[in-house]
Amino acid sequence: MTTDLTPMRPRCEYLTNPLGIDIARPRLSWTLESARRAQRQSAYQILVAADEESLRAGAGDLWDSGRVESGQSVHVDYAGPAPRSGQRCWWAVRVWDQDDAVSPYSAPSWWEMGLLDPADWGDTAWIGLDTMSDDPPGDPDLPGLVPSPYLRRTFTLTKPVRRARLYATARGLYEARLNGQRVGDALLTSGWTDYTTRIQYQTYDVTTLLRDGENALSAILGTGWYAGYLGFAGQYGLYGTRPQLLARLHIEYDDGATETIVSDDAWRAATGPILYSDFLMGESYDARAELPGWDAPGYDDAAWTPVAVTDRDATPLVADRAEPVRVVHETPPLAITRLDDGTFIVDMGQNMVGWVRLRVAGAAETRVRLRFAEMLDAGGALYTENLRTARQTDTYILKGDGEEIFEPRFTFHGFRYVEVTGYPGDLTPDAIMGRVVGSDTLAVGTFECSSALVNQLQRNIEWGQRGNFLSVPTDCPQRDERLGWMGDAQIFARTASCNADVAAFFTKWLADVADAQAPAGAFPDIAPLLALRGTDLSHGAPAWGDAGVIVPWTLYQVYGDTRILTQYYEGMARWLTYLEAANPDGLWRHARGNDFGDWLALDGDDPSKAFGSRTPKDLLATAYYAYDARLMSRVARALGRAEDAARYGALFDTIKAAFRRAYVSDDGRIAGATQTGYVLALHMDLLPGDLRAAAADRLVETIRDRGWRLTTGFVGVGYLLPVLTETGHADVAYRLLLNETYPSWGYSIRQGATTIWERWDGWTAEGGFEDPGMNSFNHYSLGSVGEWLYRYVAGIDVDPARPGYDHILIRPCPSGGVTHARATYDSIRGRIVSAWRVEDGAFSLHVTIPANTTATVYLPTSNIAAVTEAGAPLKDVEGVEALRVEAGRVVLAVGSGAYDFRCAMT
Numbered sequence: 001m002t003t004d005l006t007p008m009r010p011r012c013e014y015l016t017n018p019l020g021i022d023i024a025r026p027r028l029s030w031t032l033e034s035a036r037r038a039q040r041q042s043a044y045q046i047l048v049a050a051d052e053e054s055l056r057a058g059a060g061d062l063w064d065s066g067r068v069e070s071g072q073s074v075h076v077d078y079a080g081p082a083p084r085s086g087q088r089c090w091w092a093v094r095v096w097d098q099d100d101a102v103s104p105y106s107a108p109s110w111w112e113m114g115l116l117d118p119a120d121w122g123d124t125a126w127i128g129l130d131t132m133s134d135d136p137p138g139d140p141d142l143p144g145l146v147p148s149p150y151l152r153r154t155f156t157l158t159k160p161v162r163r164a165r166l167y168a169t170a171r172g173l174y175e176a177r178l179n180g181q182r183v184g185d186a187l188l189t190s191g192w193t194d195y196t197t198r199i200q201y202q203t204y205d206v207t208t209l210l211r212d213g214e215n216a217l218s219a220i221l222g223t224g225w226y227a228g229y230l231g232f233a234g235q236y237g238l239y240g241t242r243p244q245l246l247a248r249l250h251i252e253y254d255d256g257a258t259e260t261i262v263s264d265d266a267w268r269a270a271t272g273p274i275l276y277s278d279f280l281m282g283e284s285y286d287a288r289a290e291l292p293g294w295d296a297p298g299y300d301d302a303a304w305t306p307v308a309v310t311d312r313d314a315t316p317l318v319a320d321r322a323e324p325v326r327v328v329h330e331t332p333p334l335a336i337t338r339l340d341d342g343t344f345i346v347d348m349g350q351n352m353v354g355w356v357r358l359r360v361a362g363a364a365e366t367r368v369r370l371r372f373a374e375m376l377d378a379g380g381a382l383y384t385e386n387l388r389t390a391r392q393t394d395t396y397i398l399k400g401d402g403e404e405i406f407e408p409r410f411t412f413h414g415f416r417y418v419e420v421t422g423y424p425g426d427l428t429p430d431a432i433m434g435r436v437v438g439s440d441t442l443a444v445g446t447f448e449c450s451s452a453l454v455n456q457l458q459r460n461i462e463w464g465q466r467g468n469f470l471s472v473p474t475d476c477p478q479r480d481e482r483l484g485w486m487g488d489a490q491i492f493a494r495t496a497s498c499n500a501d502v503a504a505f506f507t508k509w510l511a512d513v514a515d516a517q518a519p520a521g522a523f524p525d526i527a528p529l530l531a532l533r534g535t536d537l538s539h540g541a542p543a544w545g546d547a548g549v550i551v552p553w554t555l556y557q558v559y560g561d562t563r564i565l566t567q568y569y570e571g572m573a574r575w576l577t578y579l580e581a582a583n584p585d586g587l588w589r590h591a592r593g594n595d596f597g598d599w600l601a602l603d604g605d606d607p608s609k610a611f612g613s614r615t616p617k618d619l620l621a622t623a624y625y626a627y628d629a630r631l632m633s634r635v636a637r638a639l640g641r642a643e644d645a646a647r648y649g650a651l652f653d654t655i656k657a658a659f660r661r662a663y664v665s666d667d668g669r670i671a672g673a674t675q676t677g678y679v680l681a682l683h684m685d686l687l688p689g690d691l692r693a694a695a696a697d698r699l700v701e702t703i704r705d706r707g708w709r710l711t712t713g714f715v716g717v718g719y720l721l722p723v724l725t726e727t728g729h730a731d732v733a734y735r736l737l738l739n740e741t742y743p744s745w746g747y748s749i750r751q752g753a754t755t756i757w758e759r760w761d762g763w764t765a766e767g768g769f770e771d772p773g774m775n776s777f778n779h780y781s782l783g784s785v786g787e788w789l790y791r792y793v794a795g796i797d798v799d800p801a802r803p804g805y806d807h808i809l810i811r812p813c814p815s816g817g818v819t820h821a822r823a824t825y826d827s828i829r830g831r832i833v834s835a836w837r838v839e840d841g842a843f844s845l846h847v848t849i850p851a852n853t854t855a856t857v858y859l860p861t862s863n864i865a866a867v868t869e870a871g872a873p874l875k876d877v878e879g880v881e882a883l884r885v886e887a888g889r890v891v892l893a894v895g896s897g898a899y900d901f902r903c904a905m906t
């Protein structure tokens with residue numbers, strides 16, 4: 001008997017067919033689809049084979065799980081013998097449904113191991129340019145700008161090649177090339193880690209790039225995070241000063257023999273057209289200095305110099321485990337204006353991250369300069385003050401032979417406008433293309449509703465995420481900063497997961513967080529860690545350090561990932577021990593490091609300051625301390641550590657009691673009386689049950705007293721609308737959402753924002769620009785409202801008791817005059833849809849629940865009898881069971897499938 005229950009989207013460690021992983025027991029996941037309702041997987045069988053043919057023949061020669069009676073469809077541990085370095089493992093899965101009917105096997109998928117043992121790198125050495133001068137080629141004021149090294153070597157192949165892999169990394173950035181072709185499409189590799197602690201390498205299948213006879217393997221290097229400008233105020237070389245390449249080409253011949261070509265003293269080096277290419281400063285490219293054919297066989301490199309060789313040290317080389325940075329989108333210009341002096345201002349129509357590709361024809365030596373900025377000033381010129389010391393300037397010097405195309409390599413800019421100076425002739429729209437660059441995480445969510453303003457907000461959140469998820473989650477992509485601020489990341493992580501599959505991305509980043517944890521247990525404020533001179537990057541600021549607990553917890557909730565909890569449990573526990581030791585009385589009064597408080601809140605006491613917070617910093621800290629303890633007790637429970645769960649539960653109770661004594665009055669008033677104070681106390685469950693409603697009323701009062709406006713900063717904003725909704729004030733939440741006056745999300749949109757701004761008032765018609773010392777127009781933190789759109793407006797949520805959307809809550813919350821909303825979400829278990837509409841007092845809801853999951857659906861009526869599904873009364877509907885009426889809502893238990901409910905709203 002066969003079933004239509006079909007395994008789809010087979011993934012290994014969150015990725016489709018990952019090439020070069022170093023996880024000994026990779027986890028396999030699939031989604032399930034079926035046209036029928038209430039479908040469950042009752043069993044599965046996984047085959048893993050050493051080659052595709054065996055797999056197709058039904059042989060699991062590496063591992064045959066046999067039939068496993070289980071509904072598990074995500075994170076199934078591979079349990080065969082440990083694969084060896086470079087081994088490709090082919091796999092397929094089949095499933096049985098609840099009637100014991102079996103599906104066909106899924107199409108063959110694979111994963112391939114990277115280099116698992118440091119010894120696999122053999123005599124591969126770091127190589128770079130020996131003769132790099134300290135004289136800046138571009139600018140004497142910017143000594144960090146150095147020319148990009150071009151490296152090459154040749155080798156000869158005389159036998160047919162069966163397969164070839166290139167394992168490559170750089171201290172800095174590299175673009176590898178083989179026989180004149182770019183290897184792969186990943187950009188800004190090797191990506192950002194604390195290079196003193198771990199370095200990622202990438203694996204490429206280069207079999208088809210090789211050829212008989214002479215071959216040329218080559219690379220261009222950039223300074224990037226390793227050696228270029230990064231962080232504040234003109235700092236560069238924060239990990240090292242000279243970029244270096246490490247590469248190992250492994251060739252397997254048809255006859256079984258193998259050969260390796262490695263980075264070593266056989267390579268030669270030169271500088272070429274890239275005078276410099278730097279993240280903050282931009283790229284300068286002199287096309288006259290191009291080296292035609294340099295990356296192909298047959299090139300005469302006699303004038304090149306031997307490379308500088310450095311032996312490998314013990315720094316671990318780890319396989320890159322997340323999606324690479326790529327060009328993820330192209331966007332043509334919206335408008336081009338020619339100024340009187342012949343300069344062009346190009347409006348890309350969207351604040352974006354990346355660069356532009358320019359087409360140009362003109363005389364040799366013509367110098368075209370591109371400057372990038374987020375905004376224009378009142379006179380229509382580029383506004384660059386808020387970039388601080390970042391120059392974001394690309395220069396292209398023409399070689400003068402017909403049409404030339406310029407696209408930079410090792411830089412990225414945050415911008416909406418491009419100023420083009422020196423362009424020969426008229427700059428037409430077809431000569432310029434916006435190239436949007438970011439970590440290529442899969443888009444998994446869509447949200448739209450009846451409010452155009454909210455739809456723009458959703459787009460702004462997505463664009464903020466796209467540009468700031470670039471190898472690591474950063475605060476901003478434009479000014480001299482671009483750092484992995486932990487507070488920003490933790491408050492936005494859940495929203496990020498609604499828009500894109502960020503499982504692999506954050507899994508990689510959590511290694512950066514762990515690397516940066518202080519020996520005493522404090523998590524950092526920034527990860528990856530870097531040694532910024534003269535800046536106190538101490539550890540453990542409340543709501544920043546706590547990302548070390550909150551982000552793993554979020555991955556567990558969203559993806560059901562218990563391995564991440566196991567892996568980081570000890571580090572999370574050390575953080576709690578560190579806090580406990582410094583704060584034995586339950587209030588986080590000591591060891592608060594940089595203590596940012598409710599960053600950029602608007603309820604400070606000093607009216608001369610544009611921002612400030614009255615939320616007592618020890619209160620905010622204590623709330624987070626309690627939250628950590630609560631999450632740790634849940635983490636411990638999820639891992640079956642009952643004793644720890646009880647201990648952290650007791651710690652939570654202690655902190656909660658201390659919080660109550662220190663900050664809460666008998667009438668539910670909270671010290672400081674700020675929105676963030678109330679929000680944290682309510683969200684983190686720090687109030688006795690009988691004071692929750694009173695505190696929520698006070699929260700609403702503070703909003704009302706501000707003319708129904710919010711005042712929260714980074715820390716309070718993410719929980720504000722969820723807390724209002726949870727406490728019965730959805731109308732107030734919608735009011736804040738739909739506000740268009742300052743301060744609100746709508747206000748920035750009314751000012752033309754196409755991304756989320758760092759500040760509520762980055763630019764105002766009355767006041768112009770805010771303080772350029774800190775005024776980014778692309779900062780995702782205040783976009784943490786996004787999760788509320790998915791979880792509360794559309795109402796798609798995970799049941800915390802059954803993480804990873806094993807059981808789904810569909811709890812739409814229509815209010816605020818919004819007449820329809822629709823979200824789709826490709827969860828780890830498949831697509832979920834919630835789409836509702838209010839029309840003539842009737843509420844209709846379309847729901848899609850993936851096969852092998854179940855849902856609880858809440859409808860805004862108390863009359864079960866009047867609920868219909870596709871026109872039929874509920875009792876006649878397969879897959880639906882009416883459970884109860886709860887707080888004025890009908891609650892239904894639903895199996896997988898698509899449903900159309902309808903009821904009168906009560």
Ligand code: BGC
Pocket residue numbers: 475476481485486487488596599779
């Ligand atoms: C960053 C923030 C960060 C903060 C710490 C700022 O400079 O841009 O996003 O969280 O510093 O308070």
